[in-house]
Amino acid sequence: MILGEDARTLRRGLKVFGLSMGGPVLAALAAPQAFAQDAAVVAAGAYERMKPTPGKGMPVDDGLGLQAQYSPLGDYAQWIHDGVLMPIITVITLIVLGLLLWVMARYNRRFNPVPSKTSHNTFIEVIWTLVPVLILVGIAVPSIDLLAKQYKPAPEKALTVKVTGNQWFWTYTYPDNGGFEVMSYMLNLPGQPVVNNGVRELGTDPSDGPSHLEVDNRMVVPAGEPIRLQITASDVIHSFAVPSLWFKLDAVPGRINEKVLFIKEPGVYYGQCSELCGAKHGYMPIAVEALPRDKYNAWVLTQSGGAIDGQPAPAEAAAEGAPAATPTAAAPASSEAAPAASAAPAA
Numbered sequence: 001m002i003l004g005e006d007a008r009t010l011r012r013g014l015k016v017f018g019l020s021m022g023g024p025v026l027a028a029l030a031a032p033q034a035f036a037q038d039a040a041v042v043a044a045g046a047y048e049r050m051k052p053t054p055g056k057g058m059p060v061d062d063g064l065g066l067q068a069q070y071s072p073l074g075d076y077a078q079w080i081h082d083g084v085l086m087p088i089i090t091v092i093t094l095i096v097l098g099l100l101l102w103v104m105a106r107y108n109r110r111f112n113p114v115p116s117k118t119s120h121n122t123f124i125e126v127i128w129t130l131v132p133v134l135i136l137v138g139i140a141v142p143s144i145d146l147l148a149k150q151y152k153p154a155p156e157k158a159l160t161v162k163v164t165g166n167q168w169f170w171t172y173t174y175p176d177n178g179g180f181e182v183m184s185y186m187l188n189l190p191g192q193p194v195v196n197n198g199v200r201e202l203g204t205d206p207s208d209g210p211s212h213l214e215v216d217n218r219m220v221v222p223a224g225e226p227i228r229l230q231i232t233a234s235d236v237i238h239s240f241a242v243p244s245l246w247f248k249l250d251a252v253p254g255r256i257n258e259k260v261l262f263i264k265e266p267g268v269y270y271g272q273c274s275e276l277c278g279a280k281h282g283y284m285p286i287a288v289e290a291l292p293r294d295k296y297n298a299w300v301l302t303q304s305g306g307a308i309d310g311q312p313a314p315a316e317a318a319a320e321g322a323p324a325a326t327p328t329a330a331a332p333a334s335s336e337a338a339p340a341a342s343a344a345p346a347a
């Protein structure tokens, strides 16, 4: 993994060096796309793994209610929860409690020895039928609207990321970026039995987030644009869920579930598999790293076979006569960082 990364850095360094020393104009004429990609990387700086903000995109101590939301649908859902459902529930509960107390105090045997024989009151019956109907309709309108918005397909040009649930890790494939694949395992916890063989321990990198939620390779995506997530599984049913992004969708073998992910701002957002999937179900967290577009592009180029979407893959650019240092992407290799035998049971 280290060797592979060094080789990639060296290759990219050579390329940039070659461009600056060997005449940028000539190089740009020969391979405008490769030049544009390098220029983008130089402008954005090298990719650096993002350090999560404490309390953002993760559960907090003594938290009540929903996690703070970082997607438009999440904001909408949070408004339904905090602005519609909770007030209605609170008011109804208080009214029912008040009625019960009133009946108990006023109409018990001591204070009301001769009960009324009234058995019908049309006016009251109409009221207590109509009011609940109106309340339910009032809840249904925003709720069905939210449901419809959640099913809205992604725009045609949206970036596609394929998410696959496996026992017990996630793989993220980037078909629009050269087809490379990232394997994502939970970090082992210091002083506790090894969960994933060959994976480093939590805390060995300054950018590590909360225990049980941090992974070796995160799902990196651009912020501020719709992303088409296609979700499936390779073995049993899993569920891809990130509470702070208002996202939960089942990962079913042999089937692709699709939903739009839109993250309002850069950050690291954590979730967990949410479908009981076997012995290590609790040890396959999800870490989503949302970056500004230029930083995302820089990350893509750190991946073997990575190509910026909408531009030809490095292999094609090389075929067009780019400098020899252009990385070849004959086979979009699965992540070199993948641990060798990490599916082995915990020690």
Ligand SMILES: [Cu+2]
Binding pocket: 165, 166, 237, 238, 239, 273, 274, 275, 276, 277, 281, 284
């Ligand atoms: Cu699972």
